[in-house]
Amino acid sequence: MKQLAKITLCTAMLATVTAPAVADEVFKDEINARQGYYQIIKYNFGILGAMVKGKKDYDADIASTAANNIYNLSKLNNGMLWPKGSDNSQLDNTKAKPGIWENFADVKQKQSDWQLAVEKLASDAGNDLDSLKKSFGPVGKSCKSCHDDYKAK
Numbered sequence: 001m002k003q004l005a006k007i008t009l010c011t012a013m014l015a016t017v018t019a020p021a022v023a024d025e026v027f028k029d030e031i032n033a034r035q036g037y038y039q040i041i042k043y044n045f046g047i048l049g050a051m052v053k054g055k056k057d058y059d060a061d062i063a064s065t066a067a068n069n070i071y072n073l074s075k076l077n078n079g080m081l082w083p084k085g086s087d088n089s090q091l092d093n094t095k096a097k098p099g100i101w102e103n104f105a106d107v108k109q110k111q112s113d114w115q116l117a118v119e120k121l122a123s124d125a126g127n128d129l130d131s132l133k134k135s136f137g138p139v140g141k142s143c144k145s146c147h148d149d150y151k152a153k
């Protein structure tokens with residue numbers, strides 16, 4: 001019995017040592033959820049981008065809906081989707097860099113800047129194409145500033 005207990009303990013310890021293979025599974029729900037979140041933002045932002053670039057006719061209702069969708073999404077509390085260690089130095093299924101957790105104050109600042117830009121976009125997008133164009137650029141720039149620093153290519 002003692003021998004069995006030892007074997008069991010050793011097996012458990014070995015499982016802990018080889019845990020990185022399991023890590024992908026540990027944060028899978030969080031990573032899937034945050035990627036889905038950004039996909040919905042991208043879908044809505046893409047509609048606005050097509051209007052801004054003249055690839056799609058400007059439609060005030062659609063523009064307003066898309067911008068307000070992004071605004072509402074910007075208000076989600078997504079803190080639970082960013083567990084420490086769910087980065088691309090540990091995992092293959094994410095482009096999130098470890099710097100996110102090392103410079104968290106900067107990330108939060110960038111997020112709140114983005115929210116402000118999105119709020120303006122939501123109030124302007126349905127007015128006319130010129131208003132949409134003016135407010136669209138700063139949101140794209142804000143997205144990019146975080147991606148440049150914290151999202152792998």
Ligand code: ASC
Pocket residue numbers: 042045046049139140141143144147
């Ligand atoms: C998009 C998209 C982004 C941002 C960014 C803006 O449409 O998918 O990540 O705009 O490229 O610069």
